[in-house]
Amino acid sequence: MLDKAATILESFSPSGGPYRLSELSERTGLPKATVHRLAADLVRLGWLERSGTRYRLGAKLFELGSLVPHRLDLREAALPFLQDLFEATRETVHLGIREGMDVVYLERIHGHEALQLPSRIGGSLPLTCTGVGKALLAFSGAELTEEVLSRPLPSLTPHSITDPNRLRMALEKTRVSGLAYEEQEAALGVSCIAAPVFAGGTTVAALSVAVPRARFSPAQLAPAVRTAALGLSRVLRGGG
């Protein structure tokens, strides 16, 4: 029963949009009657909300999700540096961690000019075609790199790197320079520069700046990104 309830809730990912009962039934593969009963229970618990005949994720989930410790602590520690980075660049700033072979975004900060990006807080994208992902991958050990390279490389745009050798070279450059670059691999017209965050000898996160291709100037962005990443690393080292 828990499994079925989880299936229903997770069927809202990644769109999150409101669904009708029959959509949920189709989407989960569960009989209508079953979804109906479970959805009613979930509404009662505040995990789903219902307006008219549509279901959406409920407020209780937001509250619980905000309490997840590892995410909370890291975000809290990183926020000031993300602010610095935003203020220095006035561009869209990301904070992400690795989860398996994906990057999960913990924070995303932007101004009035909102880029059209596939990244969402709480959402995951392939490690291989995002700036944050490449920064994480480059510093997460050779085994993981080989694991990732041994499989077909996913792509988000026609510019996404799908050639393992090209990616291997890019990662090598990243390891040397401490910076990962990404040009239109995650979204058309958007470039990105990212840097890893270390704590206790391992790579715990990465942060990045995403910029419209037109005004992408690595020489100006690189120091800011590097500074923010190092600053956060230092705080994490000290604070625990």
Add this chain to the structure above:
Amino acid sequence: MLDKAATILESFSPSGGPYRLSELSERTGLPKATVHRLAADLVRLGWLERSGTRYRLGAKLFELGSLVPHRLDLREAALPFLQDLFEATRETVHLGIREGMDVVYLERIHGHEALQLPSRIGGSLPLTCTGVGKALLAFSGAELTEEVLSRPLPSLTPHSITDPNRLRMALEKTRVSGLAYEEQEAALGVSCIAAPVFAGGTTVAALSVAVPRARFSPAQLAPAVRTAALGLSRVLRGGG
């Protein structure tokens, strides 16, 4: 069974901290064997995580919680204005909505100097002793005000207003000026100024700036808060 699982998950609120099996059992009132079995299921689903003998909330909850539509949309729309406000004041900035007789915080932005505040993203506080809460309460209709005033007023510090008449007058002033003030009512040594956000004729949120009492200067903060709140209201009106 869903109820029991929900009880377990919600027992992590508000501390979120890691709990041992027996703590969970005590905290939820459920038999140890039951908690053991359910916790194992929840771990399998990714809703809980387990390190050693300790349980904490799991990554899946963070992902799901980040998708909750109403919260997501409002946060996204508000973020640029919160950034403006932060940049203008360089102080801790809040975004909150009303939920029953509480304020729930959707976002909280700060720099390196982190104030010691009771507010947490996803957490809730009484409407009556926070800046955001008072701004929401003042513009949420007379019925709600009377409802709140008819009960004993909760307090977070010795400075929290507990006299219904004083609060009623403060709310009246807020309605006239469009700004809510709060001095050491939520945390000692911290003052706050807040403004409501309107959309479609109703109050949908409020935002605030929290400042160490020593450098609290309403004359400088008020225009910034008002500007941000009005800007957000305008965007929400236009965009839907």
Add this chain to the structure above:
DNA sequence: CACGTTGTTCCGCGTCACGGAACAAAGTTT
């Protein structure tokens, strides 16, 4: 070594989840 505490496993009982099927409600087509 005895003892309290906490985590884990077992298993018989009985409950409650299950979902097909019938029904109701709301649109859509002819």
Add this chain to the structure above:
DNA sequence: AAACTTTGTTCCGTGACGCGGAACAACGTG
């Protein structure tokens, strides 16, 4: 307006499986 499609809701007999007391194991402590 009637026939039809689709979607939401209710019912209920069956039986799977959740339940939790109790016994056991694994530590840590005095």
